[in-house]
Amino acid sequence: MTQYVIKRLLLMVPTFLMITVLLFVMINVVPGRPGGAAEAGGGSQNAQQSANAREGYRLFKEQYYLDKPILLNFRFLLDRQDVEAELETIARNMAIGQLGEQAALEVGRTAAEILTQLTNTEYYALEAQLAAPELTPEAEARLRVEQQNAGFDRVDPIRPPRPAPGRIRDAENRIEDWGDEVVPQLLEVAHDYVHVVPVDAAAPWTDGHGASASALGISPGATTAQIDGVTWRVDSVLTAKVRYLAVQRLTVNARRRVILRDGERGSAEEQATNREIVSENNRLASWSYGLDADAASIAETLALWDAWYADNQGRFTRSAGRNAATCLFETRFARYLTNLFIHQDLGISIRYRRPVWEVIAVHWRYSIFLSVASLLLSYFIAVPLGILAAVRQNQLADRGVGLVLFIFYSLPTFFAASMLTRYLTASSDIEWLQWFPVSGFASLDATEATTWDRLLDIGWHMVLPLACLTYGSLAVLSRYARTGLLDVIRSDYIRTARAKGLSEWVVILKHAVRNGMIPILTLLGTTLPVLIGGSIIIEYIFVIDGIGRLMWTAINFRDYNVIMGVLLLSSVLTLLGILLSDISYALVDPRISFD
Amino acid sequence: MSAAPSKNYREYASYWSIVWEQFQKNRTAYASLWAIGLLFAIATFAPVFASKIPFYWRDESGLSFPWFRGLLFNRNVFDGAVDLFFNQLLVASPAALVTWLWLRRRARTMEVRHYARLERRVLLTWAAAFLIVFVVISQGMEPRTALLDYRARSWREGAEGFLFPPLRISYEDTLHGVAGTGVRNLLGIDNAGRDIFVRLIFGTRVSLSVGVIAVSIYIAIGTVLGAVAGYFGGKADLAIQRLVEVFLCFPSFFLILAIIGFLPQPSLIAVMVIIGLVGWTGPARLVRGEFLRLKGVDFVAAARACGFSDGRVIFRHILPNAVGPVLVNATFGVASAVLVESSLAFLGIGDPTLPSWGRILAYGRSTGDTPMMLIAGMAIFVTVSVFNLAGEGLRDALDPKLRK
Numbered sequence: 001m002t003q004y005v006i007k008r009l010l011l012m013v014p015t016f017l018m019i020t021v022l023l024f025v026m027i028n029v030v031p032g033r034p035g036g037a038a039e040a041g042g043g044s045q046n047a048q049q050s051a052n053a054r055e056g057y058r059l060f061k062e063q064y065y066l067d068k069p070i071l072l073n074f075r076f077l078l079d080r081q082d083v084e085a086e087l088e089t090i091a092r093n094m095a096i097g098q099l100g101e102q103a104a105l106e107v108g109r110t111a112a113e114i115l116t117q118l119t120n121t122e123y124y125a126l127e128a129q130l131a132a133p134e135l136t137p138e139a140e141a142r143l144r145v146e147q148q149n150a151g152f153d154r155v156d157p158i159r160p161p162r163p164a165p166g167r168i169r170d171a172e173n174r175i176e177d178w179g180d181e182v183v184p185q186l187l188e189v190a191h192d193y194v195h196v197v198p199v200d201a202a203a204p205w206t207d208g209h210g211a212s213a214s215a216l217g218i219s220p221g222a223t224t225a226q227i228d229g230v231t232w233r234v235d236s237v238l239t240a241k242v243r244y245l246a247v248q249r250l251t252v253n254a255r256r257r258v259i260l261r262d263g264e265r266g267s268a269e270e271q272a273t274n275r276e277i278v279s280e281n282n283r284l285a286s287w288s289y290g291l292d293a294d295a296a297s298i299a300e301t302l303a304l305w306d307a308w309y310a311d312n313q314g315r316f317t318r319s320a321g322r323n324a325a326t327c328l329f330e331t332r333f334a335r336y337l338t339n340l341f342i343h344q345d346l347g348i349s350i351r352y353r354r355p356v357w358e359v360i361a362v363h364w365r366y367s368i369f370l371s372v373a374s375l376l377l378s379y380f381i382a383v384p385l386g387i388l389a390a391v392r393q394n395q396l397a398d399r400g401v402g403l404v405l406f407i408f409y410s411l412p413t414f415f416a417a418s419m420l421t422r423y424l425t426a427s428s429d430i431e432w433l434q435w436f437p438v439s440g441f442a443s444l445d446a447t448e449a450t451t452w453d454r455l456l457d458i459g460w461h462m463v464l465p466l467a468c469l470t471y472g473s474l475a476v477l478s479r480y481a482r483t484g485l486l487d488v489i490r491s492d493y494i495r496t497a498r499a500k501g502l503s504e505w506v507v508i509l510k511h512a513v514r515n516g517m518i519p520i521l522t523l524l525g526t527t528l529p530v531l532i533g534g535s536i537i538i539e540y541i542f543v544i545d546g547i548g549r550l551m552w553t554a555i556n557f558r559d560y561n562v563i564m565g566v567l568l569l570s571s572v573l574t575l576l577g578i579l580l581s582d583i584s585y586a587l588v589d590p591r592i593s594f595d
Numbered sequence: 596m597s598a599a600p601s602k603n604y605r606e607y608a609s610y611w612s613i614v615w616e617q618f619q620k621n622r623t624a625y626a627s628l629w630a631i632g633l634l635f636a637i638a639t640f641a642p643v644f645a646s647k648i649p650f651y652w653r654d655e656s657g658l659s660f661p662w663f664r665g666l667l668f669n670r671n672v673f674d675g676a677v678d679l680f681f682n683q684l685l686v687a688s689p690a691a692l693v694t695w696l697w698l699r700r701r702a703r704t705m706e707v708r709h710y711a712r713l714e715r716r717v718l719l720t721w722a723a724a725f726l727i728v729f730v731v732i733s734q735g736m737e738p739r740t741a742l743l744d745y746r747a748r749s750w751r752e753g754a755e756g757f758l759f760p761p762l763r764i765s766y767e768d769t770l771h772g773v774a775g776t777g778v779r780n781l782l783g784i785d786n787a788g789r790d791i792f793v794r795l796i797f798g799t800r801v802s803l804s805v806g807v808i809a810v811s812i813y814i815a816i817g818t819v820l821g822a823v824a825g826y827f828g829g830k831a832d833l834a835i836q837r838l839v840e841v842f843l844c845f846p847s848f849f850l851i852l853a854i855i856g857f858l859p860q861p862s863l864i865a866v867m868v869i870i871g872l873v874g875w876t877g878p879a880r881l882v883r884g885e886f887l888r889l890k891g892v893d894f895v896a897a898a899r900a901c902g903f904s905d906g907r908v909i910f911r912h913i914l915p916n917a918v919g920p921v922l923v924n925a926t927f928g929v930a931s932a933v934l935v936e937s938s939l940a941f942l943g944i945g946d947p948t949l950p951s952w953g954r955i956l957a958y959g960r961s962t963g964d965t966p967m968m969l970i971a972g973m974a975i976f977v978t979v980s981v982f983n984l985a986g987e988g989l990r991d992a993l994d995p996k997l998r999k
Contacts, residue, residue, distance in 0.1 A: 014837060015837055015840050015841055015844070018837060018838070018841045019841050019844060019845075022841060026853070026854065027857075406980075406983070406984075407980075409983065410930070410976055410979040410980040410983050411976055412934055412937060412938070412972065412975050412976065412979065413938075414937075414938060414941045414953070414956065415956060415968070415971075415972035415975060415976065418956065418959075418960045418968055418972070419965075419968065419969075419972065422960070422963070422965060422968065427963075536848060536849065536852065536942075537938055537941070537942070540942060551849060551852070551853070552852070552942070555852060555853060555856030555857075556856070558857075563853050566849070567845060567849060567850070567853065570844075570845070570846055570849065571841075571844035571845055572844075574843070574844045574845075574846070575840075575844055578843075
């Protein structure tokens with residue numbers, strides 16, 4: 001027996017692993033991102049508000065490890081070019097008007113206007129005729145038609161092309177998610193990024209490309225470069241923008257993760273470390289410069305960063321071993337598994353801002369109460385009914401019980417619950433039928449009452465939910481009890497008992513029922529998930545703050561950690577329940593042995 | 596194979612004809628089978644009773660038949676794949692009836708074995724043709740086209756002759772669209788001004804299609820996995836058993852709710868597919884058990900000795916003998932799928948315009964409209980009951996111990 005239990009427990013390990021993996025896949029594969037609502041929150045407010053929302057979302061992602069890749073992390077392969085490409089995309093979208101671009105654009109606009117006038121000479125000539133004061137309506141109409149036929153070609157001023165909005169958002173998210181893994185690259189870009197354009201480029205905005213000044217052998221402030229004997233012009237505007245963005249990114253990406261998450265208290269030591277990290281992060285946040293800063297202040301800021309980088313070099317040096325560790329462990333999946341198995345931690349609820357364990361524990365007791373009470377109730381009602389049906393097989397009682405329970409079995413819970421709340425509670429139209437409270441686990445003012453009164457109050461509240469939760473399972477249980485007893489009642493030892501002259505009641509209750517009820521034990525394991533899951537509608541209708549309602553709100557709120565926690569916990573309970581019912585099966589029936 | 600009245604038939608009484616006879620002896624089960632048929636008929640012929648489009652229409656531009664055209668070729672009449680499917684059934688039903696009568700006539704003169712083959716061929720051809728037409732229409736349809744408001748026009752002078760279905764209303768119509776156009780509401784309207792009775796009969800389509808399609812999906816998955824586990828045993832069996840265990844551990848309604856809750860716009864098809872993906876463990880275990888039992892039986896050994904491939908042994912020799920318990924499971928499964936769908940709709944998940952019974956009940960509950968709750972609840976109850984009753988009858992009919 002012990003051996004069997006150990007074997008079963010060991011078999012539970014792969015099952016449980018599969019459950020965890022399945023849940024992880026489910027959460028990460030389904031469309032809609034975790035916390036998508038939090039991102040959407042930063043909509044059309046002013047710049048400061050949207051920056052705040054953006055930072056909030058970044059912290060949110062960091063806390064739930066959503067900034068990491070799902071399965072494997074190859075970010076140590078990122079090089080300077082990758083970072084530059086994303087920064088350039090963002091830079092091309094930056095507002096025009098700084099760095100003397102406005103004047104250039106003005107020139108372009110004037111030029112376009114002149115060109116428009118030159119290409120549409122006929123149109124403008126007719127326009128002049130139309131402006132003449134004495135013009136008959138017919139002539140005017142004729143001129144208008146002519147003007148329409150002449151056509152009009154507008155010459156648009158040349159503006160730098162902007163990337164598509166989706167591309168920009170992607171670039172921002174990507175570089176944000178890369179976090180401190182790209183700090184060295186960002187620092188390099190901030191120092192000596194140059195954007196070079198061929199002097200005779202036909203499309204100056206698209207033909208250029210970014211490069212490192214030191215690789216080109218020029219100083220970071222140079223205005224021209226010689227590559228393979230060809231002269232290239234440095235696009236000072238784009239260069240300045242990308243460098244500026246790199247420093248801006250540094251102030252965010254160089255930050256360290258706080259070790260205490262929302263709602264976590266932690267030890268005094270941890271709190272001290274956490275404070276230290278926060279203050280350092282705040283310091284880093286101020287090390288940036290404006291887009292129109294002069295060379296001296298830029299150099300000053302960069303010097304700060306260089307000194308900081310020299311101090312923190314250890315964080316950013318890479319080795320093969322470290323890269324392998326990053327690849328495997330700096331991922332959502334690894335994080336999920338370590339949290340689960342090493343820290344026994346289900347994460348933080350997005351909605352309640354508290355650890356999922358606590359949230360579940362608060363709600364769990366209501367559901368456990370409901371489930372256990374309903375389980376006991378259903379066995380207490382169903383088993384006697386099953387015995388009655390078996391003893392009076394094919395008689396009126398048997399058929400009556402069968403019919404009523406069948407109706408119960410087919411009656412949808414939510415229908416029955418809705419009708420009961422409609423007629424038997426305070427919301428009923430008929431006054432003398434307002435027996436039960438409409439909803440809740442207990443009255444709101446119950447805390448002031450005595451213990452007995454409170455128990456009574458809870459019991460009064462639970463009558464309808466329990467009835468609704470129980471009636472559906474009666475049919476199956478009583479049918480099992482009936483067939484179990486019928487199988488036994490024809491066996492020899494029952495005939496012997498009757499032949500001994502025992503009364504029919506003793507024969508049935510003492511001899512037959514004990515053996516006949518064994519099959520009903522197996523049902524215990526399979527009713528458990530039904531009980532855990534089935535209460536969602538009951539709790540929804542009767543507004544009981546149990547697991548079902550928690551699950552329901554978590555789904556509506558996209559509170560992924562809570563959903564995972566509830567599913568994990570209920571699956572573990574079910575696994576244990578199945579094991580328990582198997583063991584009890586062997587305990588009750590000596591004929592069954594697992595050895 | 597259905598009962599073909601033939602002289603040879605008695606001599607060849609197959610397993611299924613015995614089951615069918617047993618089933619007919621159980622009056623409740625037989626009656627509920629008819630009730631299921633009636634439900635399908637209601638679902639199929641719903642547009643005949645209620646549609647805002649007339650059967651025929653005559654005005655100064657001539658005679659037209661908008662209802663007939665609209666059944667398949669106008670998105671204003673069919674509103675989704677489910678409606679299109681039932682509309683197609685409606686269009687095909689006369690031809691199907693003719694085919695069936697023809698088959699019955701042939702059965703009298705043909706030998707049973709030949710007749711069985713003919714019947715199988717006709718059935719397969721029908722199913723294939725139906726599916727092809729369904730795919731072509733549902734994929735090839737352009738989006739909604741503007742439609743004449745026939746109801747409003749029928750009160751003006753232009754209309755010379757027309758014939759509407761008894762209820763001139765579609766299940767999406769709100770009060771604003773139908774006021775003053777001679778529309779009767781048999782069972783009143785809900786809080787959005789939609790006709791409850793029409794939604795009720797169109798709700799049959801939703802419930803039945805979810806039940807049947809979700810169950811077909813999980814029976815297919817479960818049968819294949821169970822067959823593989825039972826037939827090959829060993830590592831395949833171990834892996835599939837673990838997978839079954841994993842799925843058994845989740846409270847299925849939680850799981851369904853969680854997955855559907857994640858989808859941004861859960862359609863009816865998504866509901867079907869997810870119920871199908873979650874529920875396959877039951878049939879898988881059944882089929883595995885049956886395969887374990889049948890694997891050692893002589894006829895399987897004989898089939899293997901003939902050198903038949905594994906696939907042939909599985910599908911042609913073992914599976915037909917293992918189908919009974921699966922069929923029972925499927926019948927009960929339809930009932931529970933109907934329940935799951937209406938529960939989801941009751942909780943407010945899915946397309947709010949869909950005429951689902953659960954949603955009608957939820958509307959009734961939120962507005963305190965008891966008759967509405969009763970009607971929708973009874974519709975669900977009756978549907979679930981008849982499937983459960985038919986399932987019980989089938990189970991008893993398949994049980995050799997209970998044979999009369």
